[in-house]
Amino acid sequence: MSAQVHALAAPTPRTAAAAATARAAPIAAAVSNPRAAPAAERFAPMSFKVFTARDLDRIPQLARLSPEQRFEMKVVAAVLPFRVNQYVIDELIDWADVPRDPIFQLTFPQRGMLASEHYERIARLIEGDADKDALEAAIAEVRHALNPHPADQMQMNMPLDEHGKRIDGLQHKYRETVLFFPSQGQTCHAYCSFCFRWAQFVGDKELRIASSEARVLHDYLRTHTEVTDLLVTGGDPMVMKTRHLREYLEPLLRPEFDHIQTIRIGSKALTFWPHRFLGAEDADDLMRLLRQLVEAGKHVALMAHYNHWKELETDAAHAAIRRIRATGAVIRAQGPLIAHINDDPAAWARLWKTEVRLGLVPYYMFVERDTGARHYFEVPLARAWEIYQQAIQQVSGLARTARGPSMSASPGKVEIQGVTEIAGEKVFVLRFIQGRNPDWVQRPFFARFDEKATWLDQLAPAFGEAKWFWQDEYEAIRAERLVG
Ligand SMILES: *Cc1c(COP(=O)(O)O)cnc(C)c1O
Ligand code: SF4
Numbered sequence: 001m002s003a004q005v006h007a008l009a010a011p012t013p014r015t016a017a018a019a020a021t022a023r024a025a026p027i028a029a030a031v032s033n034p035r036a037a038p039a040a041e042r043f044a045p046m047s048f049k050v051f052t053a054r055d056l057d058r059i060p061q062l063a064r065l066s067p068e069q070r071f072e073m074k075v076v077a078a079v080l081p082f083r084v085n086q087y088v089i090d091e092l093i094d095w096a097d098v099p100r101d102p103i104f105q106l107t108f109p110q111r112g113m114l115a116s117e118h119y120e121r122i123a124r125l126i127e128g129d130a131d132k133d134a135l136e137a138a139i140a141e142v143r144h145a146l147n148p149h150p151a152d153q154m155q156m157n158m159p160l161d162e163h164g165k166r167i168d169g170l171q172h173k174y175r176e177t178v179l180f181f182p183s184q185g186q187t188c189h190a191y192c193s194f195c196f197r198w199a200q201f202v203g204d205k206e207l208r209i210a211s212s213e214a215r216v217l218h219d220y221l222r223t224h225t226e227v228t229d230l231l232v233t234g235g236d237p238m239v240m241k242t243r244h245l246r247e248y249l250e251p252l253l254r255p256e257f258d259h260i261q262t263i264r265i266g267s268k269a270l271t272f273w274p275h276r277f278l279g280a281e282d283a284d285d286l287m288r289l290l291r292q293l294v295e296a297g298k299h300v301a302l303m304a305h306y307n308h309w310k311e312l313e314t315d316a317a318h319a320a321i322r323r324i325r326a327t328g329a330v331i332r333a334q335g336p337l338i339a340h341i342n343d344d345p346a347a348w349a350r351l352w353k354t355e356v357r358l359g360l361v362p363y364y365m366f367v368e369r370d371t372g373a374r375h376y377f378e379v380p381l382a383r384a385w386e387i388y389q390q391a392i393q394q395v396s397g398l399a400r401t402a403r404g405p406s407m408s409a410s411p412g413k414v415e416i417q418g419v420t421e422i423a424g425e426k427v428f429v430l431r432f433i434q435g436r437n438p439d440w441v442q443r444p445f446f447a448r449f450d451e452k453a454t455w456l457d458q459l460a461p462a463f464g465e466a467k468w469f470w471q472d473e474y475e476a477i478r479a480e481r482l483v484g
Contacts, residue, residue, distance in 0.1 A: 043279040043316065048189070049086040053077035059084075061095045069099075069111075075123045076109035078135075079142050080373060081201035083191040084108065088272055091314050102308045102347075105340045107190050113373035118142045148199035150371040156410060156481045159220065169213070170220055174412075174434045177229040180217050184244050185237035189273035192307075194338050194377045196369040200235070214247050222256055231264040231303070238269035238276050242285040249289065253296045263298050268305040270331070274320035287327050294328035304360065307335045307342050309351045312358060321358050334364035337384050337405055338377045345390035352391065352399035365404030367416075370455045378454040381405070381428065385416045403433060409456040411474045412436055419449060427462040432470075436477055440470050 051059055056073055076082075084107045092103040099110065111119060122142065125135045157171035157179075171179040186200055195201070221227060230252070237245060245265075252260050269276045277283050293300050302324055311317065324331060333355045337343060342351070352362045367384055368377045379387070384405040392400055406415045412435035416428055426449035432440045446462035453459050461468055468474075 043275065043319065045280060046275060048273065048275075050189075051084050051086075051089075053082045056082075059089060061089060061093070061098075064095065064098070071123075072111040072119075073109045075119060075126060076111060076113050078122055078126065079118070079139055079202075080109060080113060080193065081191045081195065081198050082107075082109050082193075083188070083201075085190050085273065087275070087316070088190050091316070092271070092310060094310075102341045103310055106192055106194075106307060106338075109193060110340075110376070113193060113376045114142070115375065118145070143199070143202060146373075147371045150196060150369045156478065167216060167220060169216060172220075172224070172227075173436065175226055175438055177231055178221065178224070178227050179231045179233050180248070181233060181235070182237060182240060182244065182248060184240040185232070186235040187239055188234065188236040189239060189269055189276070192268070192305075194336065194341075194368060194373060196336075196371050197235070198372045214251070217248060218251055218257075221252070221260060225259045228259060229262040229264060230260055231266060233266040236267050236269055236272075237265050238267040238273075242282050242289060245286070246289050249293060252298070253293070261299055262301060263293055264301045264303050264332075266303040266305065270302075270304045270317060270320055270324075271306060271311040274314070274316040277320035277323050278316065283323075287323060290324065290327040290329045300327075300329040302329055302331045303363070304331050304333050305335050306333045306351060306355070307338060308347060309354045312351075312354045318358065321360070325359050331360045332363040333360045334362075334366065336366040336368045337379055337387060338368055339379050340377065343379050343383070343387060345387050345394070348387060348391035349394035352395050352402055356395075356399045362399050362402035364406055365402055367405045367407045367455070369408065370457075374454075380451060381407075381416055381453050381455075381459075382419060382449070382451050385419060385428075388416075389418075406433055407456050410436075410478070411456075411470060412440060414456055417444070422446065423463070425449075425462055428459065435470070437470070437473055443469065445469055 053074065056062065056070065056077065062070060062073075073082075088103065088107055093107075094101045094103075098104045099108075114122070121138055122135075124130075125138055130138075157173045158166045158168075159170055159172040161167055169181045169183065171181075173179075188195075188201075191198070191201060217230075221230065232245075232248065249263060251257070252263065275283075277286065290300055306312065321331060333351075335342075337348075342348060348365070355362050365384075365388055367381065368374060368379065388402075388405050392402065403415060406413050411432075413433040415431050415433050417431055418429045420427060420429060428447040428449055430445050430447055431442055435441050445468060447459040448462045450459060
């Protein structure tokens with residue numbers, strides 16, 4: 001199969017040679033001239049060219065890898081989602097630094113992402129030209145062993161209607177915020193190799209959480225006046241046509257939705273396809289929509305997913321950021337801490353500084369979730385906290401709006417506040433940033449220090465206590481939800 005060329009509205013900025021020059025240029029030179037803004041928005045049309053697992057042999061840059069490495073990629077891409085596009089390949093990855101390059105690690109499959117028994121099993125089947133059914137069955141088994149739905153998302157976060165039936169495409173875990181998964185937004189312009197929502201990209205219908213219905217969203221929000229924030233998420237809602245986004249968002253300007261103060265849109269398009277925001281008619285319409293929401297009094301926040309400062313160095317990325325900010329929308333930046341990509345304080349300090357310089361607000365540093373290729377990407381909590389602390393020490397107060405490292409665990413978002421010693425015991429100081437019960441939020445609690453632990457469920461309460469302060473209540477909520 002050839003790489004599919006999609007007619008997604010898209011303009012192109014310049015040649016690959018110019019891209020290489022820009023990569024080499026210091027960031028300060030690239031962003032210091034605010035007068036460049038209007039011209040930068042006139043990007044010539046460019047088509048969106050995407051590569052999937054079937055197209056690995058068609059990516060010329062991969063020719064520099066050995067045949068063994070290319071085979072390894074195919075094996076891993078048979079299990080975990082793989083999708084990359086020409087912009088990422090040409091402008092974000094430094095091919096001279098492959099396989100170490102962080103954006104290469106972010107998007108391309110690596111052998112270590114599968115446990116060796118899983119890797120060997122799939123590799124033998126592919127090498128032996130196994131029949132399609134046997135291969136598919138093995139792949140399905142390996143996927144199911146990778147905890148496709150971490151933190152009980154399906155059972156515990158999907159709200160129920162008045163008949164006790166799950167409402168598709170919504171999650172309502174924390175009182176103020178509803179997550180909406182529009183069906184047209186359940187893919188991304190490229191896939192992150194560590195994606196915690198990977199299960200929905202591998203075609204397993206029962207694992208998907210998506211809604212196509214504006215009515216479902218609006219009915220739910222109308223009756224839930226405790227909700228102040230809508231978070232449109234995916235996949236990436238920015239893969240949608242603007243007119244679909246408009247169908248969901250424009251009705252929120254009616255008085256019956258006055259309680260919805262904030263519209264957040266989670267997206268990695270500023271990294272993977274900044275042309276979504278530039279040049280073409282659909283992009284202009286998107287800017288009009290954002291401006292319209294802002295002018296009607298909503299807080300509009302693009303929750304931009306970033307892992308590395310290299311995502312913020314291209315002309316197209318800068319132009320897209322300027323355009324979005326000009327609508328009055330705020331861009332908040334968040335992303336997980338990932339081994340092989342950004343497990344380094346200097347990388348985070350430079351990311352946060354670059355964000356602040358470009359007018360973005362650093363928001364969250366997440367701990368990599370307990371799913372997919374976690375053994376390849378995870379960083380011990382103790383190390384995560386060190387990285388956070390050492391990074392935050394290097395930046396000014398304007399970049400210290402980044403919270404974390406935070407685990408999006410089933411009881412809530414739990415932040416590691418520090419490591420200290422109390423009454424002779426070395427402990428982690430923890431707090432809920434968000435909790436299933438709002439009353440848990442902001443109460444400090446303590447776990448026995450553990451150098452190796454990578455997730456909340458591997459920690460034990462400090463001081464010999466048998467349970468967490470929130471444990472009985474959490475288990476009661478859980479029992480109630482899982483029965484229903
Ligand atoms: C993170 C998250 C939110 C938003 O939390 P904030 O702290 O307000 O950003 C809402 N719902 C779920 C399920 C989340 O994981
Ligand atoms: S942008 Fe988000 S949803 Fe899309 S692949 Fe990356 S982590 Fe997953």
